[in-house]
Amino acid sequence: MPYVELENSQANGHGQIDYGENVMKGLRKEEGFKKSTTQQLSEIHDHVLKTFRLLIADLCQQFNGGHPGGAIGMAAIGVALWKYVMRYAPHTPDYFNRDRFVLSNAMTLDQLKSYHSDRVDALCPGHPEIEHEGIEVTTGPLGQGVANAVGLAMATKNLQAIYNKPDFDIVSNHTWCMVGDACLQEGVALEAISFAGHLKLNNLTIIYDNNQITCDGSVDLTNTEDVNTKMRACGWDVIDIEDGCFDIDGIVKALKKARKATEKPTFINVKTIIGLGSAVAGDAVAHGAAFGAADIANMKKMYKFDPEQHFVVSRGMREFFEDIPARGQEWVAAWEKKFPLYEEKYPELGAEFRQRVEGRLPDNWRDLVPAQFPDKPTASRASSGLVFNPIAKDIKNFMVGTADLSPSVNMIWKEKVDFQHPDLKTTCGITGNYSGRYVHYGVREHAMCAISNGLAAFAPNTFIPVTSSFFMFYLYAAPAVRMGALQHLQIIHAATHDSIGMGEDGPTHQPIELAALYRAMPNLLYIRPGDSEETAGAWITAIDAKKTSTIISTSRQVLPQLSQTKREGVARGAYVLEEVKDADVTLIGVGAELSFALDVAKDLRQTKSVKARVISFPCQRLFEAQSLEYKRDTLRKHRIPVVVIEPYAPNGWERYANAAICLTRFGHSLPGKAAYKFFGFEVGKMASKVGEYLEKIKTDSILREEFVEL
């Protein structure tokens, strides 16, 4: 970040004077800053911090907005981290073994963003991703970043355990996560913190920018817990930094200690002052507004800078950071030299590793999908296992987890190994190690999905995280599912127990309205396969979707296996399951209730001489992507009425159907079959409803044009 600002300040052509000359005298790069005395270094640091604080103040003032307070408070942390500790290469930002940095507190990220808003496009146009160089994930809503960081650290551990050899540590990076007071209040962060402590992720460091300020005022307005003790109780080491605004040396020492931690993740509690040096220092108002010209001029006077000058960066300051790119390139070069040697010595692992670095799967992965399935009725959650377990077993890109529903979600493959700290002893006897790829996330749905975003963000498609839980609990995880989709991360969510067919657990577990959310969510495929064949199609589609997240939504209860289903059909979103000449109506069947549509068609034919064609419609978004011609040929809505059968809120189906047999109230606690019956999803009853509807619209032309719930 500091580096970016140096570049920009020049590019912007603002005045540049050398206040630092005196401080830097005799300390030119060629003489080596390393030779500086403690006193000299201290003076350099003082100058550097002042420069940054004024740059931040000037920047926010320029467009009268932004979040200056936090950034100013964190300046010393930034210098310590980016100058002295972080291993990264500005000129090779995607260097595979780089340290990962996650900015979980929103402030500075916001600032970077608004920095590049339309008002300042001239300052740094184009390439909105490059500008976030060094920021690994979009954390956005508070708390997500902590969990993302846990995922990044898990990714490192897993790669190390699988690929590192005593003579080759090809993966050795550390994950740093900066959090604010707000992050540490969010449930998703608290879940992830507890889990990281359990996993003993010693390659993870949280740096807590402890300024005790949130939007509403001081933190003690809402939170008076003893955070250090809480973190220790969760299995973290804690280091305190009392003077976080100035004590760069202390911060560097703490960061270095954290990198060398052997047993636990580290929590560095850095006391800072928001908006330090400004008139609003330590106050909530420093959080989200520019300081004003007068206040900034005062700061500059106090710092012995020229109050008339803006965006001032001294030559000495520039040189102080000049070693960073070269140092980074050295790391890159060393790694690039080492890796071919590794490939030579460990050709199989090397090939696999390279393939993963390149985000590819083995070419033959499709061969692992069963060509056909047993005829007997099968729950589609079981079909998911049949399809995916062999893939998960063989292909190490997949990191598969569950939020405490292993017995229900069928994601365990034969001889799976758990991802656990190798020393863990459990009461139930199940153990694992870091090379394991099955993750017991605990009852932490939200953290599971946010951690999976971190896994996926480690490097494109190097990991393809799979999460699993009941579909309803993906409402708990929704903010993280959204962040995955928004960041174009390939994550597959195996959601079981969908629709009211899940039964006894009742309305709190029956997802009536949840599909409406995920069908509307951009860059997310919500797929409801109707039997094993379609479940194969769903997984193939999800694995092919390199930049999109997918929810595969399956049934708890057994489903009949249908001869008409086609895995290729799933990829098109909808396809004709049963064609009839001169049909009177199109029935849409979906997922667990797909067979209902076939049965209703049969009943209509037999009892009412109504000819119904049936289409299977597992995924609206995939269907939307098809050609207009395909869509019209499949639906035929412009010719005959279309009726959709799905025990969900119908929102969105109005586009494809004229009428719906659906559910617009909360469910009911009954066994699955009884629940279907209770809500009128019986074949005879449904057929009668369709028959009556078709009769009615013969004479009621207005009704024919309206969407009707039957």
Add this chain to the structure above:
Amino acid sequence: MPYVELENSQANGHGQIDYGENVMKGLRKEEGFKKSTTQQLSEIHDHVLKTFRLLIADLCQQFNGGHPGGAIGMAAIGVALWKYVMRYAPHTPDYFNRDRFVLSNAMTLDQLKSYHSDRVDALCPGHPEIEHEGIEVTTGPLGQGVANAVGLAMATKNLQAIYNKPDFDIVSNHTWCMVGDACLQEGVALEAISFAGHLKLNNLTIIYDNNQITCDGSVDLTNTEDVNTKMRACGWDVIDIEDGCFDIDGIVKALKKARKATEKPTFINVKTIIGLGSAVAGDAVAHGAAFGAADIANMKKMYKFDPEQHFVVSRGMREFFEDIPARGQEWVAAWEKKFPLYEEKYPELGAEFRQRVEGRLPDNWRDLVPAQFPDKPTASRASSGLVFNPIAKDIKNFMVGTADLSPSVNMIWKEKVDFQHPDLKTTCGITGNYSGRYVHYGVREHAMCAISNGLAAFAPNTFIPVTSSFFMFYLYAAPAVRMGALQHLQIIHAATHDSIGMGEDGPTHQPIELAALYRAMPNLLYIRPGDSEETAGAWITAIDAKKTSTIISTSRQVLPQLSQTKREGVARGAYVLEEVKDADVTLIGVGAELSFALDVAKDLRQTKSVKARVISFPCQRLFEAQSLEYKRDTLRKHRIPVVVIEPYAPNGWERYANAAICLTRFGHSLPGKAAYKFFGFEVGKMASKVGEYLEKIKTDSILREEFVEL
């Protein structure tokens, strides 16, 4: 619960023999159990626990399902609580001053539910609410119950601070919350725990059924934290019970100590063994499956019960619990005697209290809503304040909170007092006391809404909780919003910064797909008012909705005040804003973009001679409830094309419109106006799109029947 089972065992006509006779000898009720020696009591308890455990085992076995393990493990806690400590009245279940009990761990609630599933309807038919007597809230998904309990305890504190007098403690109840291992992993519970510690809710006790088992196996598979230390760090007192399966005395002592706690909430860590006495004791499989007949027979032999007999309850056992109803009625009678005296001495407070007990608002509350508003452009989040602040100020039913967005959501009324522990000193100087009705929830959106469910569940409409945050963050809170709607609780969510108009914070904060969730969610009103007048309508509608939750979704940015808007129109969901004779098209305007529709209509008229009528459509669910006639007269979709303008995913609008100017991708980080422009929401551009669409469908009859994104 035990009591219910006693009743049922008789009603069911199962065999009843008196194994307890020997144990109970000389200990009949008339002699008073209180006179029993420690040794005698211990023998009684032993008998009672065995009886319960076998009842539970028999019950689950009867229909080969349920969750016997947890219930059996918790039997001693149940006896301690319901026989010795809880103040409740089985015959007057809604006794206002009763202790509140929340069962947060799902196990036993599930069991009660399945107990009454269709398979056992004969055992206890009808009245599905009465059977849950003594259970205050539907906790459903894990973790919710902890937050609900915090809300219940806050309700007590607030009523006490407002209404209790030194000589009249008309509210004195305690809240007990039973949690399992799983609950304590969920983020929403962790948020609520931290907040309850901050508030020093000494009237709240969590009883932790610490059996160290979840679905996947032992808890140490996923969680190895030091929970006691963590709870202490969060501001809780901790009491350990080592032998939670048998030590009724110890549990009673702990519960009584917790009730008398003066400074902090209490966490009682009770070590139990899941499925105690069965072959699967201590194992995860004890959690969710019946034990099997052979295992139960063995248990009975071990307990010296007849293995051939089922549902056995001794007369002594029955008598042991027989004092409970009478004791309860004494409490009720005492309170009912005391309250009129209170009313006499404190007539104003008494009248207000009675009104709240009856769930009513002062009759004149509508007079508090401004009759009109200033003409100047106003953000609808500001309108929300104009409408609701005076109501919140005067009417004590409202408990208003925010998840750290006080400066943004405008929910603070003049002279508001914060709900805080009276001794709290904060760095920022803001303090409060328990009579305060403004709650700084911290950055804990999910807990805020789940706690609000608890507040609302205290007694019907005695509290009407109001929550506030950015609309996007209601995705964090969605599971709790859902539980509120599902339980028919009146809760009002003031969601600001809706649509892309919120601007700079970018796609992570711009709610593209979230409205689709809430428009589909049963028993929830998602209302987007278009200006101050409609905002008044939204609040009036929400306050009138006694058994329904509402989200009032408002803008960050200023909106023009429209002369055509009508507050009464909001209650109908949609209404005609601008009528035109022989219109060519109906434009739907919504919320922050309502004026766009009017502007587009004007532009169409001026530049294209197209006659557009405009309807305002703030709430789909309210509109659905209108008569068919009203709906057709308003929409006229059967006569002319309808185009909706809203920068959201259009899912659901297909029912009302033929085309949409909408947004099906994630947003973009730009100032609000620039974001509208970036996505084509400029008046001229939108008018052109509508004009072109109207031209196209003149010749393309298929397109006319399809839903089109413009």
